Amino acid sequence: MRVRLLSIACTVAVMSAMPLAACRHTPRSARAVITVDGSSTVYPLTEAIAEDFQRVSPTSHVTIGVAGTSGGLRRLCRGVLDMAAASRPIVAAEAASCAAAGIAFVELPVAFDGITVAVHPSNTWVESLTVDDLRRLWRHEAEGTLLRWSQLRPTYPDREVHLFGAGVESGTFDYFTGAITGAPRDSRGDYTSSEDDNTLVQGVAGDPNALGYFGFAYYETHDEYVRAVAIRADANSDAVLPTRDTIRSGAYRPLARPVFVYVNAHSLDRDDVRRFVDYYTTHVTEVANDVGYVPLEARVQAAVRARLEARRTGSLFAGDAGVQTRTLAARLGVE
Known part of the structure; x- marks a missing residue:
């Protein structure tokens, strides 16, 4: 299990969106920076995937903040983030804020919590x-x-x-x-x-x-x-x-829920962001098991991957304030 209580130094680094490398004393160099902020609940999953990704892609640099789901989605809709991590679906007012700012997003369920x-x-x-x-x-x-x-x-x-x-x-x-x-x-x-x-x-x-x-x-x-x-x-x-x-x-009712990453669709035009999101959705099942999340079923994961490849924007939960009314598989059309 790789999830852990953060050290004080690393907690400060994360809260200020400092690079993960700062907690590992890796020298900073001119690298592509991928910005993520949002849910602290989703943080351990994103942190583990980012660490693995940076090992295979040393020219990329992922920074992760924990401003909370609402804070992360606000920053995404202002166009200052590549990705927002969320422990609930985006709500109508947030989606409208993104639309008003010209920010399209791709919603990707990544695990259950x-x-x-x-x-x-x-x-x-x-x-x-x-x-x-x-x-x-x-x-x-x-x-x-x-x-x-x-x-x-x-x-x-x-x-x-x-x-x-x-x-x-x-x-x-x-x-x-x-x-x-x-x-x-x-x-x-x-x-x-x-x-x-x-x-x-x-x-x-x-x-x-x-x-x-x-x-x-x-x-x-x-x-x-x-x-x-x-x-x-x-x-x-x-x-x-x-x-x-x-x-x-779903027996753990009503507190079982999916968690998400929301990707700025414009950021997917950048090779580093595209590779990171591809890595995230490809490896999330194995990493989720390792850090204490419940992986999506294979058919659901395949549908999420297809959603990314098609760059399908908008929310599966549009017009629906809750996540209990329909299963995630049904929303993705694979139930």
């Missing part, structure tokens, strides 16, 4: 939660009122509950709130928030009263420090833990 709800390992009282439990805990009406575990369930201890979750620039925030509270961006605000999943993992790992949510890859790599909570879609459903199998099958 499951938003993991986690607690500290010393937490002995929470084994599973229903979607309704999470809704009561995270909706905006809970702010300043639901502050103790015993308020969530009377059988839980009378201890403070400390929440950690995605920041408002994060695609994980948009997806989680849409799936759990029922309306994207409907959330309480009195929690520790970050667009960086590393920060959330560290927060939960250091607080026995904590509950947080973040990407599955971050949980899988640090499962000795945090414990996943099984989710029940409703009171009558089985409790399901996030695993590669439950995420791939």
Whole structure:
């Protein structure tokens, strides 16, 4: 597993979109620069592929930022990025912003992820939660009122509950709130928030009263420090833990989701960007397995590759605010 908590120096480098090479002390030279920014959830996958690509293509240089999905897509639509990484589909307002700026994009689903709800390992009282439990805990009406575990369930201890979750620039925030509270961006605000999943993992790992949510890859790599909570879609459903199998099958409802890269179509005219995106979509299955993501099925991956080769612009999710209504295979026409 190559995903890891970033060192302080590398975290600063990534947040400022400094080159990956800076973390490896590789001398900088005049090389083609490929710019990527966006989701911290997708960061470990893109980082691993970029490192591999730079080994086989030493004349190329990939910089990766973690401004969050919304931040990355805004920069893409301003024309200052070659690629944006996203943990949710682009929404209509963002697509309209790209169109107004004359920026066409190619949307490429690259893997599946499951938003993991986690607690500290010393937490002995929470084994599973229903979607309704999470809704009561995270909706905006809970702010300043639901502050103790015993308020969530009377059988839980009378201890403070400390929440950690995605920041408002994060695609994980948009997806989680849409799936759990029922309306994207409907959330309480009195929690520790970050667009960086590393920060959330560290927060939960250091607080026995904590509950947080973040990407599955971050949980899988640090499962000795945090414990996943099984989710029940409703009171009558089985409790399901996030695993590669439950995420791939869709049994981990409603928190299994695809993740994406969005490529500036104009950038694909550059040989270095075209080769990197081709490398990304060719090798993402093997790398996804290595860094804690769930690979796409072969037929879905082939359809994504065909989408790239045709430079098909626009979103598969246009006019659809959610990702649960149709499968990715159906959207790509290969179900």
